[in-house]
Amino acid sequence: MDQAVVRPIPAANTADVVTFPQTPAIGEELLKTVLDNMSLGVLLFDSETRLIFCNKRYLEMYGLPAEMVRPGRYLRDLLLLRAQTGTMSEDPDDYTARLRNGLATAASFTHTVQLDDGRAFTVVNKPVEGGGWLATHEDITERKRSDTRIAHMARHDALTDLPNRVLLHERLEHELKRVKRGECLAVLCLDLDHFKSINDALGHAIGDQLLKLAAERLRGATREPDTVARMGGDEFAIVMTQMQQPTDAAQLAKRIRESLVRPFHIEGHTIIIDVSIGISVAPFDAAETDALMRNADMALYGAKGDGRGVYRFFEPEMNTRMKARRELEMDLRKALVGKEFELHYQPLVNLESNEVNAFEALLRWNHPRRGLISPADFIPVAEETGLIVPLGEWVLKAACYEAVEWPDGIKVAVNLSPTQLNNRNLLSVVSGALAETGMPAHKLQLEITETVLLHNTFATLQTLHELRKLGVQIALDDFGTGYSSLSYLRSFPFDKIKIDRSFIQDLGKGSEPLAIVHAVANLAKSLNMTSTAEGVETAQQKDMLQSLGCTEMQGYLFSKARPAADIRQFFKSGVPKAVDAAE
Numbered sequence: 001m002d003q004a005v006v007r008p009i010p011a012a013n014t015a016d017v018v019t020f021p022q023t024p025a026i027g028e029e030l031l032k033t034v035l036d037n038m039s040l041g042v043l044l045f046d047s048e049t050r051l052i053f054c055n056k057r058y059l060e061m062y063g064l065p066a067e068m069v070r071p072g073r074y075l076r077d078l079l080l081l082r083a084q085t086g087t088m089s090e091d092p093d094d095y096t097a098r099l100r101n102g103l104a105t106a107a108s109f110t111h112t113v114q115l116d117d118g119r120a121f122t123v124v125n126k127p128v129e130g131g132g133w134l135a136t137h138e139d140i141t142e143r144k145r146s147d148t149r150i151a152h153m154a155r156h157d158a159l160t161d162l163p164n165r166v167l168l169h170e171r172l173e174h175e176l177k178r179v180k181r182g183e184c185l186a187v188l189c190l191d192l193d194h195f196k197s198i199n200d201a202l203g204h205a206i207g208d209q210l211l212k213l214a215a216e217r218l219r220g221a222t223r224e225p226d227t228v229a230r231m232g233g234d235e236f237a238i239v240m241t242q243m244q245q246p247t248d249a250a251q252l253a254k255r256i257r258e259s260l261v262r263p264f265h266i267e268g269h270t271i272i273i274d275v276s277i278g279i280s281v282a283p284f285d286a287a288e289t290d291a292l293m294r295n296a297d298m299a300l301y302g303a304k305g306d307g308r309g310v311y312r313f314f315e316p317e318m319n320t321r322m323k324a325r326r327e328l329e330m331d332l333r334k335a336l337v338g339k340e341f342e343l344h345y346q347p348l349v350n351l352e353s354n355e356v357n358a359f360e361a362l363l364r365w366n367h368p369r370r371g372l373i374s375p376a377d378f379i380p381v382a383e384e385t386g387l388i389v390p391l392g393e394w395v396l397k398a399a400c401y402e403a404v405e406w407p408d409g410i411k412v413a414v415n416l417s418p419t420q421l422n423n424r425n426l427l428s429v430v431s432g433a434l435a436e437t438g439m440p441a442h443k444l445q446l447e448i449t450e451t452v453l454l455h456n457t458f459a460t461l462q463t464l465h466e467l468r469k470l471g472v473q474i475a476l477d478d479f480g481t482g483y484s485s486l487s488y489l490r491s492f493p494f495d496k497i498k499i500d501r502s503f504i505q506d507l508g509k510g511s512e513p514l515a516i517v518h519a520v521a522n523l524a525k526s527l528n529m530t531s532t533a534e535g536v537e538t539a540q541q542k543d544m545l546q547s548l549g550c551t552e553m554q555g556y557l558f559s560k561a562r563p564a565a566d567i568r569q570f571f572k573s574g575v576p577k578a579v580d581a582a583e
Helices: 025-036 056-062 075-085 092-105 141-155 165-179 195-202 204-221 247-260 289-305 318-338 375-385 388-403 426-437 450-455 457-470 485-491 501-505 511-526 539-548 564-573 578-582
Strands: 041-045 051-054 109-114 120-127 133-139 185-193 227-232 235-240 264-266 269-271 274-282 311-313 341-350 356-367 371-373 411-415 444-449 473-479 496-499 530-534 552-554
Touching: 041 056, 056 133, 075 092, 092 109, 092 120, 120 141, 141 165, 165 185, 165 227, 165 235, 165 289, 185 195, 185 204, 185 247, 185 289, 195 204, 195 269, 195 457, 204 227, 204 235, 204 247, 204 264, 204 269, 235 247, 247 274, 247 311, 274 289, 289 311, 289 318, 289 375, 318 356, 318 375, 318 388, 341 388, 341 564, 356 375, 356 388, 371 375, 375 388, 388 411, 388 426, 388 444, 411 473, 426 444, 426 457, 444 450, 450 473, 457 473, 473 530, 496 511, 501 511, 501 530, 511 530, 511 539
Parallel strands: 274 311, 356 411, 411 444, 444 473, 473 496, 496 530, 530 552
Antiparallel strands: 041 051, 041 133, 109 120, 120 133, 185 235, 185 274, 227 235, 264 269, 341 356, 341 552, 356 371
């Protein structure tokens, strides 16, 4: 385009200026006032492309001086003026030609103006009688921004601003086209371990902050071409592209875990989480979006089944295991309604008096087709699905109903899972069970593991103190297998320490297990706590424990866990002694 030159405004000449039709002066002024106060920019041109009228809003929209935009000005001059101010990028002659052609072939000519400053206008040109046309300019900037935000929200997670499931699938579909040309990619499905427990204990506000921080760390652990998405809840997914070999996905999984296991500090809480990761690789495991996602999800469940905090690649046999797990979950839901559960009780024996002083309630599931199912198989499923909460409530009430009939000196011990302990309703559940059954609080012992305390020390200890106020006893189970045990003993006065069976089984295998058990027994004694040895199976172990200063034992040497009816039979002849039972 030639150097733009703005023509000077010609002198007033009736031959060059088109005026409004003759109307009373007050009517013309009123009309001008109305037009100047419109939200639209309005211009009227005659058949020779000369300006008849321009309102104030048009000048404001394009930043034009009023003295340069007066009736009689040609459209081309107006466009050149806008080009000088940076609001017109198209060649004025080309635009004029398009406009004339558009008006000649249609009822209107509409187009959108996009300015460099981000603003956008819709321009509608409509013919008027006599060969001219009316142009309206509407500012659609906010509307376009709103549309952009809506489009963004439709494909992004509102909390973390990561791509959501919809956008992940779109990108995965796109990247799989490259796989068909010989490349490979991986899908990683992630699940934050025990997030629900943290969310229940600290509230959703803290949980949301944790998810946002976790999302930031995931971004930092991945590369620019990769897609990190939030699938919902604490589930994330990553599409890893430009892979050389499957081991690249394993390296990414390691980086992710290293990033997420570092403590999170949120509003005075120190939160430690872990992550389980499932990986499927295209084209080896699948070459279609749904199949690839499904396989990564199955690999994730495999990682959870292997103890969490690990990553697993998809294997074909996982499909069979997944179907079995889904069947187990469905049966577990039915079992709660169908009353297929029962409690067995294993005695705890005082090593000084050889008398039974408590029983631990252990859950058993009598499946109508499969028979007895091990708690090791169904408890993890109950934890993952949240069924552990109603199931744990049933166990608590059933144990209290049974133990309230026992002699006064005999207590019942009930295990609390991490999900139960971090549930905000735990206090009311325990107090409700005691009230409903008439069970004295001092006869109830609640057992927790060290790993429970690892995730949320402050909130968990607060709950434990509230339970102690009810009169309930608290035992620390599996002592020595978790983390920072001594710090827990300082922060909460447990009534009992249960020494993990792994130390008891190794008592005859060297001096180290002996020293550990002896140290724990002395520690418990100095803190006025009971020390209980789990998994005692031989008389030799019992004798050694007595000499080491342990105060209580539990294990097959005295009795395995027995049905409630057997326990009632125990009490018919008074409280049994360990020596009698062993014989």
